[in-house]
Amino acid sequence: xTALACLRVDLSAYQGHMPAAALEQLVHKFAGAYLETRxxxxxxxxxxxxxxxxLTDPRSDDLDVAELQRLSDxxxxxxxxxxxxxxxxxxxxxxxxxxxxxxxxxxxxxxxxALVDPDQLPAGGHLTRIRPSSSGDGPVAAPAPPAEESGWTxxxxxxxxxxxxxxxxxxPPAWEGYQGVYFSPRExxxxxxxxxxxxxxxxxxSVTDGAEHAPRDHVAFDxxxxxxxxxTLAARPAKGALIYVPISFTSLQRPSLxxxxxxxxxxxxxxxxxELAAVIYDVPRDPAFTGLKQARxxxxxxxxxxxxTISDPGFEIEKLPAESVNSVTLMLxxxxxxxxxxxxxxxxxxxxxxxxxxxxxxxxxxxxxxEVEGAVRMHIxxxxxxxxxxxxxxxxxxxxxxxxxxxMSLNEMRFPRAAAPSPxxxxxPTAPV
Numbered sequence: 001x002t003a004l005a006c007l008r009v010d011l012s013a014y015q016g017h018m019p020a021a022a023l024e025q026l027v028h029k030f031a032g033a034y035l036e037t038r039x040x041x042x043x044x045x046x047x048x049x050x051x052x053x054x055l056t057d058p059r060s061d062d063l064d065v066a067e068l069q070r071l072s073d074x075x076x077x078x079x080x081x082x083x084x085x086x087x088x089x090x091x092x093x094x095x096x097x098x099x100x101x102x103x104x105x106x107x108x109x110x111x112x113x114a115l116v117d118p119d120q121l122p123a124g125g126h127l128t129r130i131r132p133s134s135s136g137d138g139p140v141a142a143p144a145p146p147a148e149e150s151g152w153t154x155x156x157x158x159x160x161x162x163x164x165x166x167x168x169x170x171x172p173p174a175w176e177g178y179q180g181v182y183f184s185p186r187e188x189x190x191x192x193x194x195x196x197x198x199x200x201x202x203x204x205x206s207v208t209d210g211a212e213h214a215p216r217d218h219v220a221f222d223x224x225x226x227x228x229x230x231x232t233l234a235a236r237p238a239k240g241a242l243i244y245v246p247i248s249f250t251s252l253q254r255p256s257l258x259x260x261x262x263x264x265x266x267x268x269x270x271x272x273x274x275e276l277a278a279v280i281y282d283v284p285r286d287p288a289f290t291g292l293k294q295a296r297x298x299x300x301x302x303x304x305x306x307x308x309t310i311s312d313p314g315f316e317i318e319k320l321p322a323e324s325v326n327s328v329t330l331m332l333x334x335x336x337x338x339x340x341x342x343x344x345x346x347x348x349x350x351x352x353x354x355x356x357x358x359x360x361x362x363x364x365x366x367x368x369x370x371e372v373e374g375a376v377r378m379h380i381x382x383x384x385x386x387x388x389x390x391x392x393x394x395x396x397x398x399x400x401x402x403x404x405x406x407x408m409s410l411n412e413m414r415f416p417r418a419a420a421p422s423p424x425x426x427x428x429p430t431a432p433v
Contacts, residue, residue, distance in 0.1 A: 241397025
């Protein structure tokens, strides 16, 4: 059965001076951008109003409430910061199509009344109110009117959900692996990004393969990857190729998680700092540069290289301070080849700013040989993604592989290993011709 729901952003608790219409436009823009990158195919979404969206998931009987919790956190931080001013809550009304559309049509007065008295909700649906994690309240389910009134029967999975309980402890990954970071000017793998396959997962979780494989539980994923990096370093001689550990930007910005990340990063051996790099992922389209500065300060004692992975090809690299990060990597959007190529060209148009700030450009989620050729032609040297390296059980950093033979795979790993590459020279990358 396909899950169907109306996602509505509730701003009734906001007590500010911004006009409601202007605030709703901000919510529509930010929530739409979030869903575009995170609510990946075959799931679909469509705007119903400035503050409501129709969500569908053909693979499930009910929606992933934990994933929508992250949207609530992002909206809260983006609109109000980390202070106490205002609160963003998400209302998720699941049910048959007539009930969902009726809920979307409720005006603010009727919606407020329905939140107080659930009997005023459209019959046959199930309402969940999701508050930001910082509020201390998890998702809270509101009782629905009897399903028989609409002729729709709630699914057993929806009836069994206990949304007031926290998720069970995360199990360790069922499989741990790596994906190589390719340096095209030398046709060699410069390092490896850690990835894994969680227990009972449908596929691998990675920060190099697009939204479909992006981590949902950032803290659990980052923890697993750091543990893998520590084990890898302990099992190999010093002075090897770089190991990139994923670090969630959003998690670093949350005061409630910062202490946990300090302890997590402390696991990384200080003596092997030169072999460690960080991939900062989950970066909003317009991050606060003070947040980037704080993230760099937190990571720098533990890693020698910091990469910033972005999703907006128009990211204003010229606003970054010189050498504030070592590289900025664009996650190519999921979509048609022409859309992906256009994003690549827009990103490459800013190479002059990369050169001025001594920051290396890179691309991830590279999926096609034509995209590899385009990156080489546009002088974007660092590449990751399915067309570069499939998930492999051991690091490939230091291995040479000619461009025509990409991607690196288990079959290619049978060939002899090349000498580990030295880091790129400190000079800025070549400007586009």
